[in-house]
Amino acid sequence: MDNNGRLYYKPANANEKPYLIGSTCKECGDTHFPPKGACPNCLKNNTLEEVKIGQKGRISSYSILYVAPPGFPVPHIQAMVKLEEGPLVFSILNTDDVESVSLDQPVSLTIAPIRKNKNGEDVIGWMYQPEGGGSIA
Amino acid sequence: MHKVAVLGVGMHPFGKFEHKHLKDLANTAIWNAIEDAGIEANRIEAAFVGNCLGGLLVGQESVRGQVILRHAGFKGIPIVNVENACATASTAFRMAWLSVISGMHDVVLAVGVEKMFVGDTAKSIEALSTATDIDVCGNMGLQFTSVYAMNIRKKMDKYGWTKDDLGLVAEKNSYNGSLNPYAQFKKPLTKEEVLASKMIADPITLYMASPMGDGAAAAIICNERIARKLKNKPFVRVVASELSSGHASMLESKPKDSTTYSTALKAYEQAGVGPEDINLAEVHDAMSPAELKIYEELGFCEEGEAIKLIREGRTKITGDIPVNPSGGLASRGHPVGATGLAQIAEVVWQLRGEAGKRQVVDINGKLPRFGLTQNDGGYVEGDNAASCIHILSRV
């Protein structure tokens, strides 16, 4: 399944910015990622609308993985990112400087190859990066 | 409502058993439980069979319970296949309990079995990562080592846990595991050895992590009317069974806002006891330092005080609130779909005074009266997907 247009938007040219596709509730204002079919806060039907989110966030926590399945660079960093809009999103971090990552560090969104699948092909997805980014993917 | 007793428990040791099939592992646990129960097997009216990864790892889908139980000699009875990530076996036990407490059945079997050594480590690790919302976690690369590592890092930052504290939990549990004949690892480790082992997902080292494993565990439960007629063993009553799906944030919720806490509160209410009445607990430490947060989420101490419990030795077998006397997931082992029933088996043995060298007694030499099991499973929307808690009591 192609997740571009379903979970995220991958820019078609240099003038566009990537974003995640979330949902927000017209009644309670809660914002969700991944986008929901109904609001988990209100538990009512038809209160949601699609929303573009996720360009910026902060690292809620992270771990440096020194052992990883085939297809991942070693080491690499996995993180939970608290988006400005509220949701916590899992992401591999795009950085070459694993030692300088810290809790609460600001990060921004990029859409990139995050790992290789079994056939050696790139798996595309969202990746957050501290200022400057990296070439880990 | 009816009252429910655990009549018997049984296990197949946890470990690496390359030449044993799912059916063989389960057969041993099932018949050990039947012998322990001291009843005729033909009195078993229904079975709930837990397994998580058999579809992905051995290719047996859809009818695993029926295949496993036919091998163990059972035909004709209703069999329900149960899957609930790492909380699979405790969920199977709970469904068996529901079928007895409702009055529908008198004698029921719950079994959990897993076969993770299939000659392809990468395949097994990938299968584990599917216990998440794969759309946004598993497919994006999330590993369970990192779920635990991120959580532990956050607590270290918030509550001043040190690497020594993490090592101490693994030291305690590896010692307990060394006393358990069913444990996968029987070598006691020092805190120093734990911290010096390979860093796998900072701050988690190899000796803090639960291994892949093969194994099975089973329980026979029954209406208490029947248990009272069989006077061969002290019987153990199920005084609480609770199951929740996640509603909080593993990283950002305070202990008393966590899913484990709300589930435990309901269990304490159902049992008519409080955390101070619990004499021992088997908890879900897939990475052993996770035990610390569970102390707080089960109400064994206040927020931020978990490190006092471990530093003062209060959760050792000889302490006032022993946790994971079996060795926990990292030492006893964690064949995913069997773990919950291994926890229940340990608590039953402890309450009956049959736990051998790892037997918990109070300062007056008295056997424990209340034991708790806490079994988590999966990761959805930043929280445990399933949280299952049981409280058992010696009658």
Ligand SMILES: [Zn+2]
């Ligand atoms: Zn709402």
